Amino acid sequence: MNTIQLPSITPIDHVAVEEKVGRLNKRSIKKESKVLALKMALSMMDLTTLEGKDSEGKVRQLCQKAKQPHPAMPDLPHVAAVCVYPSMVRVAKKALTGSDINVASVATAFPSGMAPLSVRIDDTRFAVDEGADEVDMVISRGAFLQGEYQQVYDEIAAIKEACGKAHLKVILETGELHTYENVRLASDIAMQAGADFIKTSTGKISPAATQPVTLVMLEAIRDYYYATNKMIGMKPAGGIRTAKQALQYLVLVKETLGAAWLTPDYFRFGASSLANDVLMQIVKQQTGSYQSGDYFSLD
Template sequence: MKYQLDKHPIDQVGVEERVARFNSRSIKKQSKVQAIKLAISMLDLTTLEGKDSAGKVRQICAKAVRPWEGMEDVPSVAAVCVYPNHVKTAKRALGDSGVKVASVATAFPSGNSTLKIKLEDTRFAVNEGADEIDMVISRGRFLCGEYDFVFDEIAAVKEACGEAHLKVILETGELDSYQNIRLASDIAMDAGADFIKTSTGKIEPAATLPVTLVMLEAIRDYFYRTGKMIGMKPAGGIRKEKEALQYLVMVKETLGEAWLSPHYFRFGASTLANDLLMQLQKEATGYYQSLDYFSID
């Protein structure tokens, strides 16, 4: 396929104005409780640090299955996201809880390695038991206009994933323009992504509402064209319940009911979980709990 940058022009002012409209919707009381629970169920609880250890991974797995003991019917999160060498630990810790294990791969976070190593990395994670692979695209090659290279790389990783479900990280903070983000989304979906994801969390800016809107609109166009539903994962920088709910408003008004589900929408975050729990508690009791009551993992 021949990719062209100007195939889908994106108007920056228009995107940002639309986002401002989403932020004025009213979410409170029952509507808020429902949205917070939905957001918890969409979390990819993430630890991606050089100092990660088996103990640390087990801790976040415990949190993933039962985010908080303080309240009834708090759902489990969608997945735990770790480096490939921690997949086995996570898999064991999560057992049959239904919480998935996602693993970053393909020379995360820069993606600056050979395809051979990237595929090895992917196969290793899958063999260790990863249900989902979060790959990074080669941003340098993309910005050089080598779109076919980017496509082929994603397609090869998709093949290496086998049964595992592929999330493609565009690292939007490095892509410079909404138009680039749109094109990268199209390439990723065409090449076999099950999900498209904004960021690694290692680059600022990470996920933003306008970037996510551009990607959701790309998903919508892909759905119109093919009937296939692709998932969306904003990751990095979403720390507050209020922001998370703004993302849900955007999903609701852009892609509707079918995407308001952990199968098609995820939040890549770690500190967001406690804010969601704290707000949930506040809705139930009318008071804010001390942060000391929420586990820091």
């Protein structure tokens, strides 16, 4: 078993992180570049439904939307993946047959992760056996906050092994980690343990994704890349509802990691209501009129 190389985390300058985010948010993206960025955001979306009331019909509807986000504009890109609970993977897989949209599944007793490791591993295997292309796991925040970093690392490594070929996204649940230093440390542990993506949140805890937290994680990815030459992906999730926010995130990625990360292979948005706002903005750019939710699918 590997032991983890704990990085020496220097305190993170809160003010600098927040100021930098504030400064990047002032970037003005208009007209053609805006349309391109909106389409890019759409192609990076993990269209998500993670509710106790999810039904097969709901998942099929979401898959339809994933394939064709807005029937009135058939030329739009499709989204990157559909993200569902393990019990819905089979349904999603079938509904997406013939497309190259991935099925992502949350696993490991999402959202709390409060189940024995063996159960979490079984949960992961089940999702992969059902056909999940990507697995979104949660880390043990309790163990992390107690300083049991090795345990957190070992668990991620075990889940990574259970994933087989499926890509692993590690959810840090930054809303429960409280400090930027913890976010940075958790990011480093996850990347060392084999994460393909690191992801901010489950969407079940407030605050979910914030831009400063995302910036801290992006910087962790950048430093890891410099040290190892491995590109790790980033997925902010939860609380991203408007096209404007999505564009701001894209600017953060571009400025921190560069254009190489601006593809669905390395950057994703975990969101459910974001898609409609992005679509409404694209249609607004095309028609010149502000749009109404009445003309977009309810989801």
